[in-house]
Amino acid sequence: MDRLIYTAMSGASAAAQRQSVLANNLANAGTQGFRAELSTFRAVPVRGDGATTRVFTLEATAGHDSRAGSIERTGRTLDLAAQGQAWFAVQGLDGTEAYTRGGAFQVSPEGTLVNSAGLLVLSDGGAPIDIPAGSEIAVGSDGTITAKMEGQPAATVGRIKLASTDAENRLQRSEDGLFRTATLDALPADANARVESGALEGSNVNPIEAMVGMIAAARQFEQQMRLLQNTETADRTAAQLLSMQG
Numbered sequence: 001m002d003r004l005i006y007t008a009m010s011g012a013s014a015a016a017q018r019q020s021v022l023a024n025n026l027a028n029a030g031t032q033g034f035r036a037e038l039s040t041f042r043a044v045p046v047r048g049d050g051a052t053t054r055v056f057t058l059e060a061t062a063g064h065d066s067r068a069g070s071i072e073r074t075g076r077t078l079d080l081a082a083q084g085q086a087w088f089a090v091q092g093l094d095g096t097e098a099y100t101r102g103g104a105f106q107v108s109p110e111g112t113l114v115n116s117a118g119l120l121v122l123s124d125g126g127a128p129i130d131i132p133a134g135s136e137i138a139v140g141s142d143g144t145i146t147a148k149m150e151g152q153p154a155a156t157v158g159r160i161k162l163a164s165t166d167a168e169n170r171l172q173r174s175e176d177g178l179f180r181t182a183t184l185d186a187l188p189a190d191a192n193a194r195v196e197s198g199a200l201e202g203s204n205v206n207p208i209e210a211m212v213g214m215i216a217a218a219r220q221f222e223q224q225m226r227l228l229q230n231t232e233t234a235d236r237t238a239a240q241l242l243s244m245q246g
Contacts, residue, residue, distance in 0.1 A: 004054070004227070004231045005228055005231050005232075006056075007046065007054045007055065007056060008224050008225075008227040008228045008231065009224075009228065010056045010057045010058070011057050011220070011224040011227075012221055012224035012225055012228070013057070014041050014057040014059070015217050015218075015220040015221035015224060016217075016221055017039060017059065018039045018041075018213070018217045018220075019214060019217040019218065019221065021037050021038075021039040021062075022039075022210050022213045022214045022217060023214065024037060025037055025205045025210050026205065026207060026210040026211065026214070028203055028205060029203050029205040029207045029210070030202075030203060031102075031203050032101075032102045032103070032104055032116070032200050032201065032202060032203070033069065033100060033101030033102035033103065033200075033201050033202075033203070034069070034101075034102075034203035034204070034205060035064040035065055035066070035101065035173070035179075035203075035204060036064060036065040036203070036204055036205045036206075036210075037062065037064055037065075037173065038062050038063050038064060038065060039059070039062050040059070040062055041057050041058065041059055042057075042058055043055040043056070043057060043058075044056045044057075044058050063172065064172075064173055064179075065204055066085070066165075067204050068201060068204060069101075069201045069202040069203050069204040070201070070202045071196070071199050071200070071201055071202070072199060072200050072201075072202055073198060073199050074198055074199060074200055075198045076198060077137055077138065077139060077197060077198065078104075078105040078106060078107075078113075078137065078139070079103060079104055079105070079197070079198055079199060079200045080103035080105060080139060080143075080160075080195045080196065080197055080199070080200075081103055081195060081196045081199040081200055081201045082101055082103060082162065082193070082194075082195050082201065083193070083194045083195060083196060084164065084193070084194070085164045085165045085166070086162045086163070086164050086190060086193035086194065086195070087099035087100065087101060087162070087163050087164070087165065087171070087179065087187075088100050088101070088102070088103060088115070088121065088160060088161070088162065089121070089122040089126075089160075089161035089162070089163055089186075089187075089189075090115055090119040090120060090121055090122060090178070091119055091120040091122055091128075092119065092174075092176060092178055092180075093119070093176065094176075096180065096184055097122060097126065097180075097186040097187075098119075098174065098176075098178035098179060098180050099163060099171055099178065099179045099180065099187070100115065100178055100179065101201055102115060102116060102200075102201075103115075103195070103200055103201065104116040104200060105121055107131045107137075111130055111131055111132070111133055112128045112129060112130055112131070113128070113129040113130075113131055113145070113158075113160075121160060122160075122161045123158040123159055123160065123161055124143075124158075124159045124160070124161045124162075124189040125161075126161070126186065127158075129145060129157060129158040129160070130157065130158070131145070131147060131157060132147050132149060132157065134149065134150075135147035135148060135149050136148045136149075138154070138197075139160075139195070139197045140197075141194045141195060141196070141197075142159065142162075142191075142193070142194060142195075143159050143160035143161070143162050143193070143194075143195050144156055144158075144159045144160075145157050145158050145159065145160065160195070161189050162189065162190050162193035162194075162195065163186075163187035163188065163189060163190055163193070164187075164190040164192075164193050165187075169181065169187055170182070
């Protein structure tokens with residue numbers, strides 16, 4: 001069998017994977033705080049006897065689009081939008097500290113602050129934040145939460161942990177959709193990070209770009225499959241010629 005079939009297969013596999021990534025991005029175009037996933041590939045020459053005329057397609061290090069999404073004003077106190085490169089710290093189901101840009105928070109029946117998925121929102125000390133029952137809540141621009149009971153002065157109940165990323169502190173998407181450091185270590189709290197109360201950050205996915213990318217990936221996949229069919233036809237023709245007698 002012609003070795004061309006393997007190079008064409010690697011190209012088809014890369015196109016199918018890119019299609020899957022784009023489809024996932026498009027499906028999350030309305031998810032609050034979603035970061036578009038990136039798929040990158042590189043060409044690797046096939047080494048061997050003869051000239052290096054063929055290449056395999058291999059996945060390169062992929063990441064996410066770090067651009068901020070659009071801000072939607074909601075007027076709800078516990079809807080928060082992180083500014084700049086700040087992220088909200090939450091406790092994942094595996095118990096590790098994870099990060100998200102989704103700031104639709106609420107108070108659980110147990111009286112703790114949780115996100116829309118029910119995960120505990122962590123304070124700058126790494127602990128859950130307890131909200132007094134029946135209190136009126138306010139959130140400052142630095143993430144400080146104050147609660148006011150009727151007839152009593154407002155009291156600080158905690159500060160949401162805000163962690164910022166930079167060239168040295170990068171985050172990567174985990175299987176649960178949350179972001180963590182490569183070493184799973186917790187990022188330090190950023191005292192300068194700020195949030196906007198009464199607003200939510202939307203997804204940074206551009207639906208038009210995602211649709212165009214899906215069309216391009218589909219065409220690329222078709223081209224690779226056509227190349228596979230042409231290779232099969234050539235192999236069949238060669239086998240017939242070799243089997244001829246006389």
